[in-house]
Amino acid sequence: MPTSILVFLGLAVLGIIGLIVFSLSGQRRPSPASRPDDLHIPSETGLEHAPKTAINPKPTPVTPWRPKETKAIPAQAFATPGKPKPIPFGMVGAGLSKDAHHKAHLQPLPAPIEDLAPPICPYCGNLLAKRPKQKTRCPHCNQVIFVKYTPTDPVKRLVTESQLLLVEQQWAEYQVVKSQLRIDAELAIFGISPGSNEEAVVETLKVFSDDPSKDIGLRKMAAHYLSSKLTGRDKTKWATIGYRLDLEALLSNGYQEVEIRGGASPCPSCQSIAGMRVPTAEAKAKHPIPNKNCQRWKEFRNCCAFWGTPRI
Structure with missing residues (x-):
């Protein structure tokens, strides 16, 4: 093969290699250390420059969840204010009709269930780390928190000491009514209707x-x-x-x-x-x-x- 042809082929190969190297070097991105203060970012909006941004920004710290508004459980949720009235002998008592008593108290009480709401202190309204299973003290206000449910509400709720008294009052009223219903059932055997004096x-x-x-x-x-x-x-x-x-x-x-x-x-x-x-x-x-x-x-x-x- 003539020498001129070999030289021509060699120059062609070198030219192709040079083009490839030049194209690859043009696509390389500058390293963070050599990056200028302002990066040229062409865009369709006409903005030629944009401020420098960090490649790996630090994650924003997550703020613990807290309710926007916290309120203590109202006393009305547990019992009606007022002292329980003693039921007279042979009477249905408690100011309710017989049907209301049977509907509310003759049916078996449901088993107590856990509260799925966030555990919030009923005194200061701060969120607790975990839901207490029994009497404990709030780590924020140092008040004693009680875990109670009532005959009409099987959910175990966090209550204050004053609410505890209302819960116990409602249980006392329930026991009085339950006892009277048993008495009414016994008297019915003798033909005595509830409400007899x-x-x-x-x-x-x-x-x-x-x-x-x-x-x-x-x-x-x-x-x-x-x-x-x-x-x-x-x-x-x-x-x-x-x-x-x-x-x-x-x-x-x-x-x-x-x-x-x-x-x-x-x-x-x-x-x-x-x-x-x-x-x-x-x-x-x-x-x-x-x-x-x-x-x-x-x-x-x-x-x-x-x-x-x-x-x-």
């Missing part, structure tokens, strides 16, 4: 307990009920009748022998006779129960000992 209830139960044609179990229930509500000599009379009807109920079931029981924690006098077996005829003639020496009988007319079936 005390005198009418007492007279109805007296007549029912003295009627031999009535069921012996209901008669003794009426007698014990009267003894728990009456005072003085009437209480003693109906307590004695109640224990006598207990014995007659065992006799009606054909037991020829009965046993004296002492209860869970009898007084020393009743403990001494507990476990004794007595023939039904002798028990009916002597009536050792109620025990006249029983400490509870002397104070409350409620004897520790009671009649029971013989244990095998």
Whole structure:
């Protein structure tokens, strides 16, 4: 091959390589150290220059979440102000209708549930690090925080000491109403409707307990009920009748022998006779129960000992 052709080819290759190197060097971006104060940024908006910006700006610190406005839980959320009114004997009470009582209190209470709202101190309104499970102190204001729920609100809420009193008041009212509903259900067995006055209830139960044609179990229930509500000599009379009807109920079931029981924690006098077996005829003639020496009988007319079936 002629020498001139080889030289021409060599120059062509060098030219191509030079063009490639020149094009690559033109696309390289300046390093941060060699970058000028103002970068030339061509744009369609006509802005020829723009201020220098950092390549890796520092992240903006994240501010912890805080509510814009914090308020303590109002006392009305837990209970209606005012002291609970005692419910009279034989009355529905609490100023509500019977249907309202049954709707609010006869249904089983829902299980308490955790509050999903942010844990905020009910005193100072500051956000707590975690939701307390029990009584604790606020790390911000050093006040005691209580965790409570109510019969009408199963959510466990953070409350103040003053709100705690209202919560306890509502539970007390609930227990009073629940007890009265149980009493109303018992009185309904004897044909006594809720709302009957005390005198009418007492007279109805007296007549029912003295009627031999009535069921012996209901008669003794009426007698014990009267003894728990009456005072003085009437209480003693109906307590004695109640224990006598207990014995007659065992006799009606054909037991020829009965046993004296002492209860869970009898007084020393009743403990001494507990476990004794007595023939039904002798028990009916002597009536050792109620025990006249029983400490509870002397104070409350409620004897520790009671009649029971013989244990095998």
